[in-house]
Amino acid sequence: MPAIEVKDLVKKFKDALAVNGISFTVETGGCFGLLGPNGAGKTTTINILATLLKPTSGYAAVAGFDVTKYRNEVRSNIGIVFQEPALDSKLTGKENLEFHAMMYGIDPATRNRRIANLLDLVELTEKANVLVQNYSGGMKRRLEIARGLIHKPKVLFLDEPTLGLDSQTRRLIWEYVKKLNKENDVTIILTTHYMEEADYLCDRIAIIDRGKIVALDTPGNLKAALGANASLEDVFIKYTGKTIRNIEEREKIW
Amino acid sequence: MVELRAIYVLWLRDLIKFSRARERQIGSLAMPIMFLLFLGFGFSGANLPGIAHKVDYVKYLVPGIIGMNMLFGSMFSGISVLWDKEFGFLKEIMVAPVSRISIALGRIAGGATTSLVQGLLLFVISFFLGFSFVPAFSPLRIVLGVVLMVVFMALISLTFIALGLSFASNMRDAEGFELIINFVMFPLFFLSGAIAPITTLPPLVRILSYLNPLTYAVDGLRAALLGLSMFPLLFDLVLAVVFAVFMVSLAAFFFERSESV
Ligand SMILES: Nc1ncnc2c1ncn2[C@@H]1O[C@H](COP(=O)(O)OP(=O)(O)O)[C@@H](O)[C@H]1O
Numbered sequence: 001m002p003a004i005e006v007k008d009l010v011k012k013f014k015d016a017l018a019v020n021g022i023s024f025t026v027e028t029g030g031c032f033g034l035l036g037p038n039g040a041g042k043t044t045t046i047n048i049l050a051t052l053l054k055p056t057s058g059y060a061a062v063a064g065f066d067v068t069k070y071r072n073e074v075r076s077n078i079g080i081v082f083q084e085p086a087l088d089s090k091l092t093g094k095e096n097l098e099f100h101a102m103m104y105g106i107d108p109a110t111r112n113r114r115i116a117n118l119l120d121l122v123e124l125t126e127k128a129n130v131l132v133q134n135y136s137g138g139m140k141r142r143l144e145i146a147r148g149l150i151h152k153p154k155v156l157f158l159d160e161p162t163l164g165l166d167s168q169t170r171r172l173i174w175e176y177v178k179k180l181n182k183e184n185d186v187t188i189i190l191t192t193h194y195m196e197e198a199d200y201l202c203d204r205i206a207i208i209d210r211g212k213i214v215a216l217d218t219p220g221n222l223k224a225a226l227g228a229n230a231s232l233e234d235v236f237i238k239y240t241g242k243t244i245r246n247i248e249e250r251e252k253i254w
Numbered sequence: 255m256v257e258l259r260a261i262y263v264l265w266l267r268d269l270i271k272f273s274r275a276r277e278r279q280i281g282s283l284a285m286p287i288m289f290l291l292f293l294g295f296g297f298s299g300a301n302l303p304g305i306a307h308k309v310d311y312v313k314y315l316v317p318g319i320i321g322m323n324m325l326f327g328s329m330f331s332g333i334s335v336l337w338d339k340e341f342g343f344l345k346e347i348m349v350a351p352v353s354r355i356s357i358a359l360g361r362i363a364g365g366a367t368t369s370l371v372q373g374l375l376l377f378v379i380s381f382f383l384g385f386s387f388v389p390a391f392s393p394l395r396i397v398l399g400v401v402l403m404v405v406f407m408a409l410i411s412l413t414f415i416a417l418g419l420s421f422a423s424n425m426r427d428a429e430g431f432e433l434i435i436n437f438v439m440f441p442l443f444f445l446s447g448a449i450a451p452i453t454t455l456p457p458l459v460r461i462l463s464y465l466n467p468l469t470y471a472v473d474g475l476r477a478a479l480l481g482l483s484m485f486p487l488l489f490d491l492v493l494a495v496v497f498a499v500f501m502v503s504l505a506a507f508f509f510e511r512s513e514s515v
């Protein structure tokens with residue numbers, strides 16, 4: 001049974017066709033990348049898979065559960081790092097993590113151990129007891145990633161996880177995600193505009209533009225299709241006709 | 255078990271945040287205190303139609319203002335789900351493996367506790383502003399009165415947090431917030447008999463008062479604290495419970511349907 005199955009998925013908003021009939025499957029333990037320009041429909045797809053949005057039509061299942069019919073079952077199998085801030089700024093960093101761990105029913109001993117480890121990983125141990133409203137953008141992002149990793153879900157969604165982070169922290173996060181994927185068999189769906197990131201972490205990549213998947217293959221095959229020295233960046237330009245734009249604009253959120 | 259723990263965690267979060275919000279605590283007591291000061295002293299000694307002569311107006315006012323404070327605090331805390339939405343935290347709550355009903359109940363429990371704390375604080379303060387129990391009250395009657403007061407306060411809280419949550423579940427953002435304050439909260443307050451007996455209202459308007467959940471709760475608070483009321487105490491209690499159950503069910507229904515992104 002695949003970890004994720006998506007068939008002819010469509011999501012219409014009042015004034016936009018955000019997802020226009022996409023299909024893909026992700027095997028258990030895989031790392032699947034969704035690569036696409038701003039507004040391509042990546043976040044919408046993830047929100048549907050995470051049960052936050054109802055699809056207009058089509059089918060999607062996570063861990064074998066239909067996302068529209070078995071929302072609670074889906075939720076207990078997933079973790080998600082949102083693209084946009086989703087922290088409680090009136091709580092401390094540590095309290096945000098504790099809230100999460102308790103909502104997911106992690107026992108106190110495990111909770112404390114994991115929180116300590118993760119705070120260490122994202123280098124926030126010293127700021128653990130500071131209210132999140134006093135965090136910088138990068139600190140919030142790091143905290144958010146730590147939170148998504150606490151409960152070791154079967155399927156982990158990472159929506160532009162390292163957006164706005166310095167390259168050193170990005171590397172650390174990559175290593176942790178890779179370890180989670182390889183050693184703990186956590187299936188990962190990642191959206192990103194960092195080619196390097198998709199290339200390094202993902203075993204399959206879908207290039208998505210205007211709600212449609214325009215290419216889907218391993219990073220190696222995608223690159224090979226364009227010649228020996230092609231980068232994913234080149235692949236991206238070939239299929240969507242554009243570089244990944246508006247990055248600066250999006251980084252302003254953080 | 256998982257569901258109960260989720261309710262507890264959401265409740266705890268509200269309490270932690272409340273204990274940190276000094277301005278909110280003071281701010282929400284300022285208005286009822288001013289009402290008691292200005293209205294209470296302004297009209298003390300005046301003979302208002304519909305109020306028994308032996309009761310000083312300040313004393314008549316205290317249960318009403320406690321009701322008002324509970325109404326405002328509760329509505330705000332119900333609507334505060336919109337702030338969670340604005341700051342994105344609602345998504346974090348909504349993807350947790352917990353039923354929407356428990357999430358709604360956790361919020362209601364948290365809001366009810368904090369507004370209850372404020373209501374009790376206001377009750378204590380009212381003794382410095384001219385409130386006292388009727389001399390004829392025995393100690394037992396006083397204890398019973400306070401217990402009944404807490405029950406009615408809790409029912410007001412449940413009812414109006416749930417109403418706030420119902421509104422919030424049907425709104426995309428906080429844009430309609432002032433509309434709700436002006437066209438829901440203030441009418442509920444003025445039509446509840448909190449500051450003057452509803453018997454002084456024109457008959458047509460009075461019908462609205464009879465439909466207002468707060469009317470019965472305020473009447474019940476008066477019965478508990480002053481031993482005087484329009485309706486029998488049991489009638490007030492039953493209606494307050496019915497309204498609370500209805501509103502909480504409605505809130506759970508709307509919250510279940512709402513989209514969080
Ligand atoms: N809640 C919403 N209401 C209306 N339109 C939306 C909503 N969310 C996203 N959209 C639109 O859907 C399209 C896809 O958005 P999104 O999934 O966020 O893209 P991406 O994550 O790839 O940048 C965009 O055109 C966006 O404006």
Ligand SMILES: [Mg+2]
Binds near residue numbers: 042044083159
């Ligand atoms: Mg996005």
